[in-house]
Amino acid sequence: MAGKQNLNVGTLPVLTWRNLLLGVLASMIVFSSLVHMSAMLVPGVLEENGMSVLESQLHPEAFVGATAEKGGRSNVNLRSRRQPSVEGKSASTSSFENFDTVENVQAQTDFQKIYSLDKLRDAGYANALIKSDELEPEGKQILQDCPDVSRHVVYWQNLPKDKVWESPYKNLGPKNKYLLFEPDEGGWNNLRLGFEANLALAFATGRTFVLPPRDRVYLLKKSSQQQKEKLNKLFKSDTNLISARSPVYGFEDIFAMEPLRERMRVITMEEFIREVINDPSNNELPRPQEELIKLVQENKFLSWKNSLLRSWIQRISVQPKWNPSKVFVAFPQRDRLHKEGIEKFTDNQLNVGMRPWKKRRREPVFYDEELWNSKVLLFSQCRGAPCRMLVQFYSLLYFADEKDDKMLKRFIRDHLHYSSDILCTGARIIDMILNDANSIKNDNDNEISPMKLYSSGHVRRNDFQYKEARHAPLQDILDVMWRHTKVHNEVLYLSTDETDKDVLAPLSAHYQVKLLGDYADKVGLHEIDPNFVGMIEQVVASKARIFIGTWWSTFTAYIMRMRGYRGLNHQSFYYPKPFEKEMQRFQHPEGLGWWREWDPAWYQLDE
Template identity: 30%
Template structure:
């Protein structure tokens, strides 16, 4: 039998190498390991330095604001320094430094596809301690204490917002001197101011209310608030359509200057109130006393209340369009215009030639009830209180402007929610621009504003179509206002965020609902949202609003109360872009914007110069 001798084959890919080949491979591998080991300390040192660079960047991004020096860790060998001693046969790998800097917050995606930081309240930076101990003079609006004797006892307001200090949002003072008005009634019994509210949007209602409050304060009367009712465009609470002014303002703080009653208190618990005229339905008035409906056919129609108030009060035939209401001490007593040439010249300057100059007199103040039909189109009070009401003595002119600033501010809950959003936007801006060291991007240490800028873009029911411009036009008209890469907050009634894509190409954008969970907005009255938007927009470094919008105008006034310059306020409508960059004398009916007469120098006893605003 023939034996077959197998043929020897060469190794192919995938087959086992021969023993000789294995030996060679082992020798090569060992050599490479020795080479790598000799360079390992140098590699670790380089990686450690990179880690330190990243740690330093995160420290800046997360807003670390302490003043400690941070030194780069020194990576050493077993010999105690970074250069190993010659002849050393072994090395100890260095221990990696543990960074104390927290990582940046995680990101989340909004419904419209934007990526924003998912912040918590612990991420936010509170105001420095004792912010409310700062001087009450604020920015360009303030005056030295030597010029403001009536605010010598005043201090900045404090906001009780839990663990997050945000007193920088409070523009008003507390504890200032209360002056005795020379126009206050001297009757031994209580006298009243009653009114019907404006029928426009909230800011129109607020403007009218400020005028009525000033008149009540100046005349020393009790103010009777109308019943709660559905307010125009404030129908976001489906469980309760009725709102009164006490839902928005802390009216209990007003009592030292203006006692306030609800209509129900005035009508049901007041034995001295006027009788119901025989032609009126007293039961219907009772039904509408607490809250009422605007529909005349409703069983609790508001008309029953306002017809009663008009019938029992003395109607004041004044309106924002036609009236300049003047309080002069001599005219109040004599019933005649003053003869002092300086006063007459001042009145002509502030009231102008197009409105009636109406001097408030003792005779006008005699009736027990003064009624203002602000809900009637003919007698609307749609203007700013400081443009319609003038006191010829600057001591009282400024006093009543302080009264509006210090007492007619929104509830603390509104400011606390807005403050969380302001702090969050400032934090996000710092994270996004962590590599920018220019201090102009930072939050102001003086007033707590800035770190971002803001716009108010009105898109809804505004009847002035020419100012409702596309987003690209908004950007083209205002792009020189914003810093490169500056975060922009947009207060708006536009629900479709894609409308703003032409601005988003150039800037990170933020909106109110981006902070819904952080600020716990669902726990608040849904009608607060516009007020919160107003406050957040007012804290921007620069601001651009919608011309003709009283919402935009009020944002400028809030900025003015904080002492911010009007040189940093603009309008998106190009013909009016710089409308507030000049302090013009406004002596006619005006409501489309606000001007510095309302806030500059109002702590002093003299009218301010118009050189700094």
């Protein structure tokens, strides 16, 4: 019929499929919008290129950089990081395993309890000004040497529930059991890592911890009349080891020993030798050589390099040759530990619980009957063998019992900290910086915050072995700092080994730059051992509202740890830029993990 369109029945399916496809596409668009809206309400649920939706809104410039791949691949892949090996060379990895999504979401939620979501959205969480004391623990302690300013530096607690904890291995094997170790030969913060690892192992196994003798420390070589006078009061010596020009140090000179001794037995090497000589329960051990006994009895200075001491210790000890880059020490549930031995771990404990520890092909070793029956354990540097204890203690030790795991981490947090001299000096400098910050007009003068704070940075330049950080242009460092501080004329406390002030001049265009020297006379720094300056600067940097540190630096890492204890880990960033936001999401340690700090060191320790 004219004027009528003849419909071909065969065309109906085609039209139906087209409509169907359009309907599916529309549904996908609506669903995608709903997911994005829900992610805005529940931060951390949806991630794009390694960044949550909430993070992308708070840091749009970083999100653009992470996703701008038109015309080619992005120069920065936030899911891959170059990580150094123990030897200092870089090893490439593209494996970013984000374990425990629930923990990640919970960490974000905990963070928002401290900083309200409205404030985060308004200012960007990196710029949220807060009362610094809001982050102090309820059970915080007071330093008796500086009670008026100790609030600035105290992050540890005194928890009654921890005082009753006891290692299940304490009553297994000999009554008197000792752990000795040989210190690392690197700088102070490398020594600190080895100290923490061995201390944690001694505490976990119920052993007496024997401090190594004092020795020279790499880079702690400034002339120190203070240390010379201290050691001359302790020892009688006619050697040149005790001198102002070439000082020697022990861990007891830098860390406070009293808090440690509240929870475990800690003795010096000299005390250990006297115990072996005089305690009948130690008769099974070979006696030291008479010359070595004479040194101790006459209270002469004893060096770790003393060949008599080293040979004797090697004769009396069992020496596990553990390579922390390939193994970690696994402890089973308490109900699987018996005097007749350790029962096998369950498949769940091996394949799930140990999963983060087994990254980078590490395998478990066990503190078994042979070890707990050994009277003396020695962990040496294993010259010629790769068993250097350059490892995070919480990456070295795995506990199937979560309560024991958190107990050990609280022990390190609450009982291992710098000496009162170091902490109090840092606290007084912080107080002076805060006074300066509140006398300077800056962009936050209209903020409701009751006080203005300060930011801090660690810029490693001169002898650093990682060229990407050492040669990073200052403008790149400044860009990272400004992205997260964004307060013009704010006080920026800078810890750096850069000696050319002209290099640092661009920072002064944005900040009131303060160095340690600006407070040296006011705080009486000339009365403090000059080799403690680095530790003091770590303390000062740890309290800043925002901190920018150097990736790969163990100096920066300890600042990050103290900030993590305070709840300021999400207010902490790195340069170079590819590592800028490493502290912004929950991550387990990867392998040794020594080049940075990781969330499990502080996350939910008190729960």
